[in-house]
Amino acid sequence: MLKRSAFLATTLVLAVALSAVAFSSPARQSNQPIFGIPYPPWLTSSSSEISVSQLSAAYSAHNLTLRLPSQLPNGFSLTSVHVPDVNSLYGYAMVTYSSTGIKDFRYAEIVFEIRPGAQPSPNDLSTIINNTRGSFQLLTINRIPVLLNPQQGMGDPALQEQFGSSLYAQFWDGGIWYQVRAYHPLTADDILRLISSLQPVGNPT
Amino acid sequence: MVRSVGVAEVAAIIVVALLSPAVIPSASAAADPYYAGYFFCSPPDTACSNTLVGIRGSIYTINPYVPYFDDLAQWVTVVFSYSTSQWVQVGYVKCGGLNVKCAAYTSDTYYCEYYNGQENVRYFGNPSPGSTYSYNVLYQNNYDWSCTPDSATGTTWSTAFSEAVDLQAFSETTNTCIVIANTHFSGLQLQTIYLPGSWLYWTQHAAHADSPYTINQISDTEFTAAGGTGC
Numbered sequence: 001m002l003k004r005s006a007f008l009a010t011t012l013v014l015a016v017a018l019s020a021v022a023f024s025s026p027a028r029q030s031n032q033p034i035f036g037i038p039y040p041p042w043l044t045s046s047s048s049e050i051s052v053s054q055l056s057a058a059y060s061a062h063n064l065t066l067r068l069p070s071q072l073p074n075g076f077s078l079t080s081v082h083v084p085d086v087n088s089l090y091g092y093a094m095v096t097y098s099s100t101g102i103k104d105f106r107y108a109e110i111v112f113e114i115r116p117g118a119q120p121s122p123n124d125l126s127t128i129i130n131n132t133r134g135s136f137q138l139l140t141i142n143r144i145p146v147l148l149n150p151q152q153g154m155g156d157p158a159l160q161e162q163f164g165s166s167l168y169a170q171f172w173d174g175g176i177w178y179q180v181r182a183y184h185p186l187t188a189d190d191i192l193r194l195i196s197s198l199q200p201v202g203n204p205t
Numbered sequence: 206m207v208r209s210v211g212v213a214e215v216a217a218i219i220v221v222a223l224l225s226p227a228v229i230p231s232a233s234a235a236a237d238p239y240y241a242g243y244f245f246c247s248p249p250d251t252a253c254s255n256t257l258v259g260i261r262g263s264i265y266t267i268n269p270y271v272p273y274f275d276d277l278a279q280w281v282t283v284v285f286s287y288s289t290s291q292w293v294q295v296g297y298v299k300c301g302g303l304n305v306k307c308a309a310y311t312s313d314t315y316y317c318e319y320y321n322g323q324e325n326v327r328y329f330g331n332p333s334p335g336s337t338y339s340y341n342v343l344y345q346n347n348y349d350w351s352c353t354p355d356s357a358t359g360t361t362w363s364t365a366f367s368e369a370v371d372l373q374a375f376s377e378t379t380n381t382c383i384v385i386a387n388t389h390f391s392g393l394q395l396q397t398i399y400l401p402g403s404w405l406y407w408t409q410h411a412a413h414a415d416s417p418y419t420i421n422q423i424s425d426t427e428f429t430a431a432g433g434t435g436c
Contacts, residue, residue: 033320034306035278037292037373038240040247040411048248084246084253091254092246092370094287111288115370116254124367127347131363135322147365153322155290168289168322170365177368181288 031153032160040084043094044104048082050089053202055081055114058089064116064175068095071197072110073190075099079108091115106159110182110194117177120145136170141195146171150188152181167191173198241385241418241430242375243393247411252395257283257369258344259396261404264296265389266313268334271301272436275380278316279388283342283350283369285321293319293362295340295352297332315354317342319362329357337389343396344368368398372407376430381417384433391427 042048052068059066068078080103082094092115096108105111120128125145129136136147152168154160167182169191182191245260246253262281271277280296295317300307307328310316315329332338338355345351348367353359372395376388394404407425414420418432 031323033290033318033324034326035280035294035296035298035316035318035377036238037282037284037290037294038238038242038244038375038413038415039287040244040371041413042247042411043287085248085250087248088250088254091250105288113286113288113370115368117256117368120367124348128365131348132321132365136365149322151322152289155292155320155322159290165322166289179286179288181286 032157033155036155039106042084043082044106045082048084048086049103050081050083050086051202052078052081052095055083055089055093055095056200056202059116059176062090062116065200066114066176066202067173067198068112068201069097069194069197070199071193072097073099073186073193076110077101079103080105106156109186111180113179113181115177116175117172118175119172139192141171141192142198144171144173144195144198146192146195148188148191169195171195237379239378239381239415239418240375241388241414241420241432242373242390243407243410243412243428245372245395245407245410246370247409250409252397252408253371256398257372257395258367258398258401259283259342259404260369260372260374261339261341261343261392261394261396262374262390263337263339263392265337265387265391266297266332266334267385267387268299268313269384269386269433270436271299271311271383272380273301273303275301275378275383276304276307277379277383277385278377279390280375280377281340281342281390281393282373282375284371284373285364285366285369287370289322291321291366293317293342293350293352293364295342295354295359297338297354298328315357317352317354317360317362319350319352319364321364325362327360329354329359337391339392344398374428375413376418378418378433380436382434382436384435385418386431386433388430389428390430391423393426 056066079098095112097110098108102108147170149168151165163183169180278298282294285291318326393407421429
């Protein structure tokens with residue numbers, strides 16, 4: 001009976017240990033962060049939502065012309081603009097586009113992160129490409145240099161699991177820094193078409 | 206005697222084991238971090254449009270029990286992108302045993318992580334529990350950011366960014382049973398490109414705490430946090 005008990009105990013311990021590891025670790029893929037960051041509530045709060053005209057007006061007041069895509073993939077529309085403070089619109093903003101009306105930046109198929117930011121020099125762009133060890137391709141769209149990563153890993157494990165890697169681009173235009181994230185099956189060409197269709201937006205009032 | 210163990214018994218043991226994460230909190234909760242701390246960009250926003258190039262803060266070192274597979278981290282971070290989650294973060298971590306993320310660091314250990322779609326993390330020395338240390342992340346030049354835990358050498362990350370979109374100071378756990386009593390962040394400061402070399406105290410913040418953790422907002426630059434169910 002001793003051997004039988006020992007067998008049972010050993011089997012149980014091994015099975016528990018293996019299953020615990022199996023349930024706790026595989027969800028984290030090798031390209032995911034060890035630690036994390038939370039999302040600020042304003043990013044998804046309806047009380048932080050403004051119109052694109054309001055955002056454009058805030059940038060105009062600082063002599064900057066906000067430009068956003070004038071041509072979207074079929075079925076897509078601009079769904080939301082969120083800012084940290086609706087009483088102070090100049091600064092960081094999250095703009096979402098979706099084919100299904102999604103306003104939440106985590107799930108919207110296309111997102112523009114916008115912020116005032118100076119244009120990097122050609123040397124700066126070379127530095128970025130060197131720093132990122134080939135992740136970015138440098139393209140020029142309508143004289144705008146665009147850094148494009150067609151396989152951007154997602155730092156949020158849940159989003160990585162749901163969407164896989166994303167398409168990610170950075171560009172600077174008229175003193176504004178744009179970051180674009182799009183989910184597959186949108187393609188790099190879709191992102192480039194968005195950028196090539198940039199037009200001043202809204203009617204600043 | 207071994208042959209006397211029936212197939213049904215072994216199968217039953219395996220079934221119980223496969224269900225065991227439901228009764229092993231550390232295993233089941235590990236995928237869902239819990240946070241308590243401050244965001245910088247928040248209403249009333251008077252400073253978020255500044256070009257943010259650094260964060261500094263002091264963190265009291267706690268030393269709670271951390272179960273197997275879990276971890277506690279307390280850190281300050283410069284955020285480059287929320288849509289793709291890219292950042293540079295510095296702080297200290299305490300890992301539970303068998304935690305595949307950081308199993309070698311089961312006592313409080315300084316770390317710095319740069320996440321840009323790929324994981325980049327380095328570990329340094331050990332802060333003393335009960336002591337307070339200053340941590341900072343600061344833009345240097347050529348898209349390099351220094352990452353400095355107090356009294357350790359730190360590191361520099363070469364990135365695609367010359368400014369941040371937000372700053373954060375948080376306590377993070379992977380299991381609500383980890384007790385974060387005595388958590389204390391103070392002296393939260395930032396640098397902007399307009400006043401290089403000058404650390405400026407935060408003048409705004411938004412607090413956030415996931416249950417069961419709580420946060421006591423002392424000022425824009427200081428908070429304490431507590432809570433945790435006990436393991």
